[in-house]
Amino acid sequence: MSASLWTRCNNCLRILYKQDILDNLSVCPACNFHFRISAAERLKMLFDDGKYTLFDQNIYPVDSLHFGNNQEYSQKLEESEEHSSLPEAVINAEGAIGGIKIIVSAMDFGFMGGSMGSVVGEKITRAVEKALRERVPVIIISSSGGARMQEGALSLMQMMKTSSALARLDQAKIPYISVITDPTTGGVTASFAMLGDINIAEPNALIGFAGPRVIEQTIKEKLPKGFQRSEFLLEHGMLDDVVSRKNLRNYLIKALRLFLNQPQ
Numbered sequence: 376m377s378a379s380l381w382t383r384c385n386n387c388l389r390i391l392y393k394q395d396i397l398d399n400l401s402v403c404p405a406c407n408f409h410f411r412i413s414a415a416e417r418l419k420m421l422f423d424d425g426k427y428t429l430f431d432q433n434i435y436p437v438d439s440l441h442f443g444n445n446q447e448y449s450q451k452l453e454e455s456e457e458h459s460s461l462p463e464a465v466i467n468a469e470g471a472i473g474g475i476k477i478i479v480s481a482m483d484f485g486f487m488g489g490s491m492g493s494v495v496g497e498k499i500t501r502a503v504e505k506a507l508r509e510r511v512p513v514i515i516i517s518s519s520g521g522a523r524m525q526e527g528a529l530s531l532m533q534m535m536k537t538s539s540a541l542a543r544l545d546q547a548k549i550p551y552i553s554v555i556t557d558p559t560t561g562g563v564t565a566s567f568a569m570l571g572d573i574n575i576a577e578p579n580a581l582i583g584f585a586g587p588r589v590i591e592q593t594i595k596e597k598l599p600k601g602f603q604r605s606e607f608l609l610e611h612g613m614l615d616d617v618v619s620r621k622n623l624r625n626y627l628i629k630a631l632r633l634f635l636n637q638p639q
């Protein structure tokens with residue numbers, strides 16, 4: 376028996392057969408804990424028959440600020456590309472969900488913590504602009520530690536760029552659904568992740584701007600239990616719904632039909 380066939384759930388600490396978790400969309404069959412998954416796994420789950428076409432695959436990040444003493448950022452980019460087999464922390468795809476033509480940008484936490492630099496901002500903007508040209512709804516699946524430190528102010532400018540592209544989409548009355556997954560923080564929460572026509576999240580996802588320690592030090596108060604988790608945010612009006620991974624595809628189809636005024 377190979378040890379790699381088994382894994383432990385981070386939440387309920389049960390030892391589980393790995394295949395059982397994979398067969399359950401990477402959700403713990405015992406306690407419903409949602410494991411983090413890659414952007415590619417995410418797209419496969421959402422699109423009809425798991426089929427989609429990638430676009431904007433040939434845009435690569437550069438170390439334009441020459442961050443660090445010894446090309447630290449360039450090296451980090453190379454390592455991340457090798458490790459994740461991705462050119463950047465987001466992938467753009469088009470295809471159909473429930474027969475509805477759709478554009479999806481999916482972030483991958485495995486590439487430098489899903490941080491948003493110039494290329495992530497550019498790719499999200501391009502996905503939204505393509506949606507605008509083709510009059511197709513957009514879904515953005517967020518998973519990010521926030522703006523990418525190594526690109527300084529260039530990263531912060533992506534908040535404005537993505538937000539203004541989404542504002543144009545809104546003016547054209549084309550639907551945008553934001554799906555927020557664990558974890559989504561910083562500049563991504565403060566821009567496109569919270570700008571959906573509906574903003575939904577997976578259960579127990581960490582969603583916030585600054586970390587709890589920074590907030591506690593600033594306001595000099597203890598934060599309540601479950602603060603910055605999906606269920607807490609839903610209760611306080613910051614989210615429209617919390618949706619389990621196994622219901623996500625059907626939920627999105629239903630929401631898209633509603634937006635597009637198609638029969639359910």
Ligand SMILES: [Zn+2]
Pocket residue numbers: 384385386387388389403404405406407408
């Ligand atoms: Zn579990």
